[in-house]
Amino acid sequence: MQETIFNNDSPLTLLAIDAVRDFQRTVSSVPAPGLGGSIGRLNSVRSTIIHIINQLDSVITIISETEQSAHLDEQLETSNFDKLTTLLNFYSEKTITLCKKITNTDLTQPIQISDLSIIPSQYNGASCEQLFAWTAAHLFTHTGEIATIAFLMGAKDIKLPGEMRASLQKS
Numbered sequence: 628m629q630e631t632i633f634n635n636d637s638p639l640t641l642l643a644i645d646a647v648r649d650f651q652r653t654v655s656s657v658p659a660p661g662l663g664g665s666i667g668r669l670n671s672v673r674s675t676i677i678h679i680i681n682q683l684d685s686v687i688t689i690i691s692e693t694e695q696s697a698h699l700d701e702q703l704e705t706s707n708f709d710k711l712t713t714l715l716n717f718y719s720e721k722t723i724t725l726c727k728k729i730t731n732t733d734l735t736q737p738i739q740i741s742d743l744s745i746i747p748s749q750y751n752g753a754s755c756e757q758l759f760a761w762t763a764a765h766l767f768t769h770t771g772e773i774a775t776i777a778f779l780m781g782a783k784d785i786k787l788p789g790e791m792r793a794s795l796q797k798s
Contacts, residue, residue: 633727637734639759640726644793646766647719650679652786653773654712661780662708672776673708675769676715678745683718685744686762687725690733690755722762729755 633640657672665671670678687693738758740751750758778785 635729635731635734637731637756637759638794639756639763640729640734641794642763642791643759643766644723644726645791646763646770647683647722648792649790650766650770650773651716651719653770653777654715656782656785657773657777658780658782661776661782666776666779669772669776672773673711675773676711679766679769680714680718681745682762682765683722685746686758687718687721689738689740689744689746689758690725690729726759734759 654672654676662672665674734756735754737752738750738755740746740748746758746761750761774785
């Protein structure tokens with residue numbers, strides 16, 4: 628098996644990869660009843676996925692200095708769940724590729740947050756590496772939320788977020 632080449636040595640890019648993969652894995656573990664509306668005070672799985680897609684798109688946009696492309700809204704919540712997970716997988720892979728390709732120099736560059744971004748405005752001027760740290764923390768939080776829904780809906784094989792496969796292999 629060929630080892631993936633990274634253009635940086637930041638543990639935070641590896642942590643972000645782990646967070647993205649854990650979120651994808653957890654979403655795929657939710658039984659069908661959990662794919663409907665919200666449960667009590669928990670967000671619906673669909674609205675959380677839309678939120679994360681918007682976050683990943685914002686991260687890609689900010690770091691790549693391109694126009695944000697997703698701008699997803701809650702109307703997607705009623706669309707086909709397979710289409711939604713396909714979009715999640717697309718933005719997840721783009722984020723993972725970005726984590727692998729970004730250089731150490733680029734990680735130290737300050738970021739500019741636009742008014743349209745879901746990234747908190749206090750991160751304006753922070754480094755790309757700090758943005759990856761926030762991204763990982765944010766993803767792990769929502770992964771726990773999705774895992775809770777999966778558990779409540781009777782999922783049998785639920786793993787807690789944080790297997791750290793990428794992070795631990797690189798060390």
